[in-house]
Amino acid sequence: MSDLNDTPRTDLAGLDNHVGYMLRCAQLAVFGDFIAGQRGAVTRPGQFSILAVIDRNPGLSQTRVCAALGIKRANLVGVINELESSGLVRRDPSPKDRRSNRLHLTPAGQRALRSSLDGQAEHEARITRLLGVAGRRSLLKQLVKLCQLRK
Amino acid sequence: MSDLNDTPRTDLAGLDNHVGYMLRCAQLAVFGDFIAGQRGAVTRPGQFSILAVIDRNPGLSQTRVCAALGIKRANLVGVINELESSGLVRRDPSPKDRRSNRLHLTPAGQRALRSSLDGQAEHEARITRLLGVAGRRSLLKQLVKLCQLRK
Numbered sequence: 075m076s077d078l079n080d081t082p083r084t085d086l087a088g089l090d091n092h093v094g095y096m097l098r099c100a101q102l103a104v105f106g107d108f109i110a111g112q113r114g115a116v117t118r119p120g121q122f123s124i125l126a127v128i129d130r131n132p133g134l135s136q137t138r139v140c141a142a143l144g145i146k147r148a149n150l151v152g153v154i155n156e157l158e159s160s161g162l163v164r165r166d167p168s169p170k171d172r173r174s175n176r177l178h179l180t181p182a183g184q185r186a187l188r189s190s191l192d193g194q195a196e197h198e199a200r201i202t203r204l205l206g207v208a209g210r211r212s213l214l215k216q217l218v219k220l221c222q223l224r225k
Numbered sequence: 226m227s228d229l230n231d232t233p234r235t236d237l238a239g240l241d242n243h244v245g246y247m248l249r250c251a252q253l254a255v256f257g258d259f260i261a262g263q264r265g266a267v268t269r270p271g272q273f274s275i276l277a278v279i280d281r282n283p284g285l286s287q288t289r290v291c292a293a294l295g296i297k298r299a300n301l302v303g304v305i306n307e308l309e310s311s312g313l314v315r316r317d318p319s320p321k322d323r324r325s326n327r328l329h330l331t332p333a334g335q336r337a338l339r340s341s342l343d344g345q346a347e348h349e350a351r352i353t354r355l356l357g358v359a360g361r362r363s364l365l366k367q368l369v370k371l372c373q374l375r376k
Binding site for chain 2: 084085086087088089090091092093094095096097098099100101102103104105106107108119123126127129130131134138139141142143144194197198200201204205209210212213214216217218219220221222223224
């Protein structure tokens with residue numbers, strides 16, 4: 075039996091002891107769980123974050139959304155176009171700089187965000203049940219430290 | 226001063242208390258640190274993981290690499306094409322199934338992986354200095370649990 079396709083296990087070469095590999099694995103799983111719990115217009119974590127940040131900072135520029143969420147401009151523009159076509163976000167030209175837009179949620183966008191927040195709360199509760207309150211707190215503490223690697 | 230572009234802070238709407246958001250932030254930071262520490266032919270974590278898994282499982286099929294690393298087939302094909310053009314990976318047709326390829330590292334691929342492992346070890350050591358040995362162990366324990374959400 076020389077064909078590895080016949081053997082069920084792949085040797086992960088120790089990758090499951092690498093923080094980066096495990097972060098990616100956990101992120102795929104957590105994002106998948108978020109998506110599975112959404113029932114409305116918002117289907118992806120990126121859309122949710124963008125709506126939540128615009129809701130809390132009405133009139134925010136695209137540049138500021140990119141900076142706040144670590145999203146590349148080219149990617150953000152695609153998602154904002156999508157949210158605008160779905161009638162969830164409105165772009166107003168900035169009174170100070172005509173090349174810049176100020177972003178607002180429409181009433182439909184606010185409803186979509188509120189409905190999405192229910193799914194998000196259940197998703198976060200599933201994570202807390204899985205890790206325990208102390209486990210979740212400890213995880214967030216280590217993740218905050220890791221985010222500092224960018225500085 | 227009504228233009229938010231003049232104010233330095235964006236309200237993150239509590240996203241920094243969401244596990245998914247913080248995982249993404251940490252992953253961006255950790256992947257950035259990995260990339261910054263690489264000096265040779267391997268520049269991205271995905272290339273590194275693929276080379277490491279092929280090295281440990283010579284003759285692996287693309288399907289098995291996708292399953293082991295949670296990579297979508299369309300994305301894997303792009304990276305394998307790239308690694309093949311750079312002379313790091315060789316595709317041999319499977320003797321059992323002509324539609325399937327078996328993947329091997331070339332000698333240049335083995336050298337690239339060894340050189341990349343040095344950068345990876347330094348990267349992982351930076352993470353351990355940041356989190357402490359116990360903090361890193363605790364992080365990995367929680368990440369393993371989160372990966373189970375996919376099951």
